[in-house]
Amino acid sequence: MSIVQSVSRRNFIVGSGATVAGLSLGFHVPFLASASAQEAAATLPPEINAWVVVKPDDTIVVRIARSEMGQGTLTGLAQLVVEELEGDWSKVTTEYPPPGENLKRDRVWGSYSTGGSRGVRDSHDYVRKGGAAARHMLVAAAAAQWGVPSSECAAANSVITHGPSGRTLRFGEVAEAAGRQTPPAEVALKDPKDWKIAGKPLARLDTVEKLTGKQVYGADLKLPGMLSAAIKACPVFGGTLVSFDAAAVEKMSGVKKVMKVDERSVAVVADTWWRAKTALDALPIIWDEGPNKSLSSADISAMLAEGLEAEEAFIGNSQGDAKAELARVAAAGGKVITATYAFPYQNHATMEPMNSTALWTAEKCEVWVPTQNGEASLAAAAEAAGLPVGQCEVYKIHLGGGFGRRGNFQDYVRQSVSIARQMPGTPVKLLWTREEDMLHGAYHPTTQAKLTGALDADGNLTALHLRISGQSILAAVRPQGMQGGMDPVVFQGLTASLPEGHLAYTVPNLLIDHAMRNPPVPPGFWRGVNLNQNAIYVECFIDELAHAAGTEPLAFRRKLMANHPKHLAVLEAAANGIGWDTPPAPGRHRGLGQIMGFGSYVAAAAEVSVENGALKIHRIVAATDPGHVVNPAQVERQVEGSFVYGLSACLYGECTLAGGRMQEENFDTYEVLRMAEMPAVETIMLPSGGFWGGVGEPTIAVAAPAVLNALFAATGKRYRTMPLKNHELA
Amino acid sequence: MVQLTVNGQTHDIEAEPDTPLLWVLREQIGLTGTKFGCGIAMCGACTVHIDGVATRSCVMPLSAIEASQKIVTIEGLSPDGSHPVQKAWLALDVPQCGYCQTGMIMAVASLLESNPTPSDDDINAEITNICRCGTYNRVRAAIHMAADGKAG
Secondary structure, eight states, X not given: OOHHHHHHHHTOOOTTOGGGOSOOSSOOOOOOOSHHHHHHHHHXXXXXXXXXXXXXXXXXXXXXXXXXXXXXXXXXXXXXXXXXHTOOGGGEEEEOOOHHHHHHTTSTTOOOOOOTTOTTTTTHHHHHHHHHHHHHHHHHHHHHHHTSOGGGEEEXXXXXXXXXXXXXXXXXXXXXXXHTSOOOSOOOOOOGGGOSSTTSOOOOSSOHHHHHTXXXXXXXXXXXXXXXXXXEEOSSTTOEEEEEOGGGTTTSTTEEEEEEEETTEEEEEESSHHXXXXXXXXXXXXXXXXXXXXXXXXXXXXXXXXXXXXXXXXXXXXXXXHHHHHHHHHHTTOEEEEEEEEEOBBOOOOSSOOEXXXXXXXXXXXXXXXXXXXXXXXXXXXXXXXXXXXXXEEEEOOOSOOTTTTSSOOHHHHHHHHHHHTSTTOOEEEEOOXXXXXXXXXXXXXXXXXXXXXXXXXXXXXXEEEEEEEOOHHHHHOGGGOBTTBOGGGGTTTBSSOTTOBOSOOOSEEEEEEEEOOOSSOBOOOTTTTHHHHHHHHHHHHHHHHHHHTOOHHHHHHHHOTTOHHHHHHHHHHHHHHTTTSOOOXXXXXXXXXXXXXXXXXXEEEEEEEETTEEEEEEEEEEEEXXXXXXHHXXXXXXXXXXXXXXXXXXXXXXXXXXXXXXOOSTTTSOOOOGGGOOEEEEEEOOXXXXXXXXXXXXXXXXXXXHHHHHHHHHSOOOOBSOGGGSOOO | OEEEEETTEEEEEOSOTTSBHHHIIIIIIOOTTSOOSOSSSSSOTTEEEETTEEEEGGGOBGGGOOTTSEEEOHHHHOSSSOSHHHHHHHHTTOOSSOTTHHHHHHHHXXXXXXXXXXXXXXXXXXXXXOOXXXXXXXXXXXXXXXXXXOOO
8 A cells, every 4th residue: 555545544635535525415525536436435434514524433534624734723623623523532533625625615614724823713613613513413313313302312422312211322323314414503602611622631633643754744745656856946036047958967867857847947857856856956057037136135124224214104003193202202301212123034944845746637637735725725736737726626735834834825836736737647746955945935024123212200101113114925925915005914913902913002102103115035924924023122122111211121011001901911920930029040030021913912931041152041931811722732832832933033043135045045054943942931821711812823922022131131232133143142 | 776774674775876865765665754854964854773873864875874784764663653752752742743753753762772861961962853843842851751761
């Protein structure tokens, strides 16, 4: 049995889609590809509804539309479904329904987009209803078999019991009949306080195969007759492919084809990926480096610096008249504080480089890909295939990291389909090198910020102006999301009242505005997005203001946070956790940070020391209020991981330009946090209920400010330009 | 044609002598549990054991390996996931995306062979694999658990 066949049963659906075939609610799944698949389908168990399949042996298959990339959504969503299903958790498995099937079934599984920490918070309602509806149908089927009213029956732990007689039926015994029941028009959901499966720190469903090498990632895929491709796109942003000398490498071992992929890319297809890459490295290529060939980081920095002083800017949050108050206080000789911060480009650097495998014929195009958005992959595949979307399908694979790189941006899918289209009938796996990945990112945008604050004689903050200058993600990748030319996502965590994230501080005269400056470098959603730098700007500057006011930083914040008790609750929890009111050990210093983003309230307190110019982060206490916690063990993992991501950026993360291209091509120059630098992390969960916030991203944003503020406490110096590796710490 | 001994089996390999062991394992032998992360021995996702020593296989050319050398990959670490490191990893549910974890497990298994009760400083010095999801603290806890033989 090939790897693909063995995987197809467990993790994803190959070709025939056989594992989702069978009865649905009056709807037969119409994409059986082969006679053998149809034969298999006849023996496959029916679905109860789109979300739940129960096999005769009681195995529960929960369909998960969102992608698993390490964040635990697969397990969390299954917990929510099975909670309402009243299923036996020990019998649960999961599968990804293919996105083409979603379109054919009127998007029964909703959105496939897995980003913005939305995996659970945007789908908890309908997945729970899916589980509850399936339970109703199972109970109704059992009641019908017994000839008793449904109301006399109840389900628990995958068994239906008729109360008056004590008779029981297992889910697996009535699953087929349940699939023929009319779904209930409405279902009531459990109160979270009654949860038995959701809300518990259950083990992940996807661990075992990750320990033995059996987990197949996209990079590992092996299809019968498959070839492999290596690709190079013009390394200069905006450059194009002029020509290449295929004859120079065509006779190299294993090489099958050398081809233009698109206006900027060339690929070699060979029998193995290593041979494809070796030939590609030997291929003479001529690029037209285009209009950006002399662009440098210094140029971009100057462009952004101009924006800090520009007259025109989009206003994201405004109270009173900050400019007038700042001018008034300055003229009166009062205390006005100013500081300028900068945050550089970052690469997602997923551990698994970008890849996609495609099989194209004139009638059909199939793509196997680790993707954060199966529907976006499908759209990209159809476009590149030159086929109607109904003749295309995408089979999702677990991701070796996503972090935003594999959502909106389906460049690797388009490339792989363009390659496969030039080799009809042959599956081709495209795998990027790390260097290709680093040179062709969807980079965390670069911004600078100038902050100006006025303090009155009592140390009260009477005015604050935060001017952000820099790149808009939406302008580049989702222009339909712009509001009158403004990119609202720039103001993540800084809005006046949005439930997605609003500012904790009440300042009588406040102005937060954005001078949009868009360098010709492709920006993208990078885990945490704009909350990352916004939290640095606000939380470090608040710390500066507290220092200028001669007030202890927690007390200074507390005064400004009276109107925002949930922000304050997590901040105080983090501060208490680190022992804020008692002095740290000699040589150790502490800092705080808080922010609201992705619908959740988060805070961190860090304890650091600096010795001989070396920063050591000893300990971090993090507090988070995401409203509800579906799996506390997963929340802990996400919070811990958020510090690795956030501190990697704070300490090392920086993609720099020279000659119109990125200079950092691998982990030797693009350093990231490793074990030795990882602080102890304590996670405090304060779910206050009443809302559903995200978990995978918000905490990243408080990693840097907590550490930077502690670094100030240690050194008396402010380090305002990220990353810290560029500074002498003392 | 050269011979390699991988997980106790001998394989005849037809590949260019400069082909890295990683790609021989993945593409010639079909063992894809050993991962490609960087290609320059910086991340450790490709870690295997050569005669018991943790080795980053992405920069180890086929020509540098003798048929007599015993190569062990994640698929051969234990027949059924029962190596103490794997058991500790399961007990603490260490992996997130999991892509780096097979290399991490191989690096740790080698460390524990030479140093059965590593200190935190030993771990910091020896386990330099990159994990972008951020499993480091669970990795550390699982190393101590495996060292203590408490993973069952």
